[in-house]
Amino acid sequence: MLKEKINHIFFDLDNTLWDHRKNARLALKKLFDNHSLADKLNVDFQGFYKCYYNSNESLWDKLRDGKIDKTYLRKHRFYDVFIDFGFNDFELSQTFEEQFLETIIEFNELIPDAREILQYLSEKDYVIHIVSNGFQEVTYRKIEGGALGAYFTTVTSADEVGVRKPNPEIFQYAVDIADAKVEESIFIGDDWIADALGARDFGMKSVFLDLFNQNPYAEGVLTIKELKEIKQIL
Ligand SMILES: [Mg+2]
Structure with a gap:
């Protein structure tokens, strides 16, 4: 006391x-399947998620520390992961970002x-x-x-x-x-x-x-x- x-x-x-981590993972799995990212990025969901997780954590640390702003984070968190897998499609990465915020709130763990x-x-x-x-x-x-x-x-x-x-x-x-x-x-x-x-x-x-x-x-x-x-x- x-x-x-x-x-x-x-x-x-x-x-x-x-539980943002759990809800984000569920949302990403749904979007990963909807956009056939396994074929486009030539990676399974586990591999995609791991790369996204590290990239996203690092961007959020930078946002917290004032090194980047929210717009930068939203532009890059999926685009950078796509690029890591050799897939250059900025437009899809932004669609993914938009749909991610819409989809994550379907889950409420x-x-x-x-x-x-x-x-x-x-x-x-x-x-x-x-x-x-x-x-x-x-x-x-x-x-x-x-x-x-x-x-x-x-x-x-x-x-x-x-x-x-x-x-x-x-x-x-x-x-x-x-x-x-x-x-x-x-x-x-x-x-x-x-x-x-x-x-x-x-x-x-x-x-x-x-x-x-x-x-x-x-x-x-x-x-x-x-x-x-x-x-x-x-
Ligand atoms: Mg927290």
Whole structure:
């Protein structure tokens, strides 16, 4: 249990509550088959997915660090993978990008115990919020599709603030619209730099959801391996 009184809980969305990795994989499989990419790229889905995953993670790290913008990411994440397999079709890569955002929200797998934990926290009268680096176009639809909307009092999307976590401005914005005090707030997220260190450096209590058992350590960050461990803290 935390010694200090907490009233507001800020969650990251993707891969903290909404299982972006699983839903992305399901969406990509559908599009991969629809566009006959196995023939065009001469690779099976497993090989395509692995290449996409590495490319996408690297682009998202660059986006978080402000080295590229969202337009660049959306232009390149599939085009670069196509090129890696010797298939040069920019137009199809952009169609793929458009359809990917439409298709991913057909799937609504959640991180284990996400709904149970949100229910538990709301019954304990915590005020719950979302702060997401994801694209605004899909953030709200993910929340609705996952039937999670009722749990959240405010939703902050990086696109609407114009900066992404770990920039302290987005944490300040979220705290302001939540009408919360930093000292009575806690942040829970799965990205070590954007969420765990970002929230800590902003001055908030910080919980890192270590889904891949990476065991990083930093003073002022509490690490959990599963969402249900939140019950031991709050
Ligand atoms: Mg995340």
